[in-house]
Amino acid sequence: MPRPYVLLSAAVSLDGCLDTPPGQPRLLLSNEEDFDRVDSVRASCDAVLLGAGTLRADDPRVQVASAGRRAARAGAGLPPHPVKATVTRSGDLDPGRRFWRHGGTKVVYAVGRAARDRAVAALGGLATVHQVAQDDVWPQVLDHLHGLGVRRLMVEGGGSVHTQFLRQGLADELQLVIAPVIVGGADAPRMFGAGGYPGGPQHRLALAESRRIGDVTLLRYATHRRPGTGARATAADAVWLGEACALAAACPPSTTAFSVGAIVVAADGRELARGHSREGGDARVHAEQAALAKVRGGSGLAGATVYSSLEPCGHRASYPHPCAELIAGAGVRRVVTGWREPDTFVPGANGTERLRERGVTVVELPEYAEAGRAPNAHLSPGE
Ligand SMILES: NC(=O)c1ccc[n+]([C@@H]2O[C@H](COP(=O)([O-])OP(=O)(O)OC[C@H]3O[C@@H](n4cnc5c(N)ncnc54)[C@H](OP(=O)(O)O)[C@@H]3O)[C@@H](O)[C@H]2O)c1
Ligand SMILES: [Zn+2]
Incomplete structure (x- = not known):
């Protein structure tokens, strides 16, 4: 029960x-x-x-x-x-x-x-x-x-x-x-x-x-690392999002793309995969995409949560599918993020809205916006 x-x-x-x-x-x-x-x-x-x-x-x-x-x-x-x-x-x-x-x-x-x-x-x-x-x-x-x-x-x-x-x-x-x-x-x-x-x-x-x-x-x-369920954030959600933000700080810097960290966590608190921007040296790779590509099987994704230091992208110039589509398409039903995408590269990115349109619950923890933004300070002065 x-x-x-x-x-x-x-x-x-x-x-x-x-x-x-x-x-x-x-x-x-x-x-x-x-x-x-x-x-x-x-x-x-x-x-x-x-x-x-x-x-x-x-x-x-x-x-x-x-x-x-x-x-x-x-x-x-x-x-x-x-x-x-x-x-x-x-x-x-x-x-x-x-x-x-x-x-x-x-x-x-x-x-x-x-x-x-x-x-x-x-x-x-x-x-x-x-x-x-x-x-x-x-x-x-x-x-x-x-x-x-x-x-x-x-x-x-x-x-x-x-x-x-x-x-x-x-x-x-x-x-x-x-x-x-x-x-x-x-x-x-x-x-x-x-x-x-x-x-x-x-x-x-x-x-x-x-x-x-x-x-x-x-x-x-x-007291444990199981993600929350639904729209209310839990302490475990904050722990995982903090780790995703730390991952973003480890990205190779770029002047043409954000540095982002993403972690996919199963309902029982097991980490399924993590990824960061430009992983493997490919300048076009996004963090959520890199992480999802590593999840074996995919059957546990319906109960999983994706933590991303930046709101998943809703429009994308460099790749046919924005991360919002990749996440929803993989069957993930819950995303936790801290920082809304500024208009630096794509005006009106709106990944959160796209996810919600697809029935994905997006939980925003604005107290992590600064940690997500910090590795990108050179891209968006004044943000
Ligand atoms: N600093 C803080 O944040 C904070 C917060 C709260 C309390 N306190 C302090 O904590 C002290 C009180 O703590 P406490 O440990 O004595 O009391 P407590 O935990 O508030 O209450 C203990 C009482 O609860 C009932 N109880 C506990 N476990 C039970 C169970 N498994 N089944 C049925 N009833 C159960 C029993 O009531 P009966 O005796 O009626 O059977 C038991 O005597 C006070 O000094 C208070 O100032 C401080
Ligand atoms: Zn993306």
């Missing part, structure tokens, strides 16, 4: 703590600018999930604070706030908490009959309480949320919940904000609990992005 895309979000101290030790004054691990970023991530999700421990410790509202973002969601036919979910084994939930009084629809996942009965008695009509079985709690929660229409889920802690998602291989993305403070307390709650994680300490997450936000730093990781 398909499950929502799961994004874990937290702010930690330099020593990996989520909070001060119990009983000590609370700590600010974020800043105003980052609160706003978190608000935008929330607004991009269909549901937000928190452990019952965080509801008790922090009393968070969990809502989309920005009126503009709520209006944008409404314009897209979505409720103003994402669904809010929590999980409990005890059923010990306080109806006075702000979580129940603000934001969107609330769902409680209670393990077993006794917890469900307690939660229902405590909350009355404030939330829908759904009973789950003791074993494999998270797959049940994710399947149920998917059934509610949730395709993108933000998990906002605490540590016990983050740890379980990572350990069980159920997270797709990790957004970690590092605050410039050291908590130091041995009994302070940690982001990741002790114990084994998939792949062990040898497994390296793929860094999709690092960004300075005032005095904190956002680190965004993909």
Whole structure:
């Protein structure tokens, strides 16, 4: 059964703590600018999930604070706030908490009959309480949320919940904000609990992005390399597009053509082929063309994604078929790119439109435009 895309979000101290030790004054691990970023991530999700421990410790509202973002969601036919979910084994939930009084629809996942009965008695009509079985709690929660229409889920802690998602291989993305403070307390709650994680300490997450936000730093990781599906970009998409842009930088320079990198990735995250402009010394060869020519068989292309540092060409002087046609003709249904083709060589190149006309989903990540453009700076001054 398909499950929502799961994004874990937290702010930690330099020593990996989520909070001060119990009983000590609370700590600010974020800043105003980052609160706003978190608000935008929330607004991009269909549901937000928190452990019952965080509801008790922090009393968070969990809502989309920005009126503009709520209006944008409404314009897209979505409720103003994402669904809010929590999980409990005890059923010990306080109806006075702000979580129940603000934001969107609330769902409680209670393990077993006794917890469900307690939660229902405590909350009355404030939330829908759904009973789950003791074993494999998270797959049940994710399947149920998917059934509610949730395709993108933000998990906002605490540590016990983050740890379980990572350990069980159920997270797709990790957004970690590092605050410039050291908590130091041995009994302070940690982001990741002790114990084994998939792949062990040898497994390296793929860094999709690092960004300075005032005095904190956002680190965004993909936990696997499987491409996204549909129009929403994932952290793995950002990792692959970053690699395609690095490939573009390795092209032999030219004054008559762009330097572009392209990578074809199967649905399971296997790289099928990569190529770059003028590969093999042929001045006319385009990156997507070079990459597609190397894919053996072609049967896996229907589920594959093509990453290209530049929008695939829609018109082309040097070759009968533009890359948009080659890609659609090969059966590829999804393309991720960062930089729209400027009018340097072909006015109105429009590869993105041509792909979309052929039913191919084109996902644009404008934050990669600069990385795609950099190896071409000599061609398009002022772009
Ligand atoms: N810095 C940050 O970004 C951030 C974010 C969030 C939280 N925090 C901090 O994290 C701390 C809270 O973390 P935490 O680990 O104690 O709490 P938590 O992960 O929020 O919640 C733990 C609780 O969730 C329920 N739960 C967890 N796994 C479950 C499962 N498999 N099945 C059923 N219920 C399950 C249980 O609730 P019951 O007890 O009701 O059974 C459990 O006690 C606080 O200090 C908070 O400030 C920090
Ligand atoms: Zn091309």
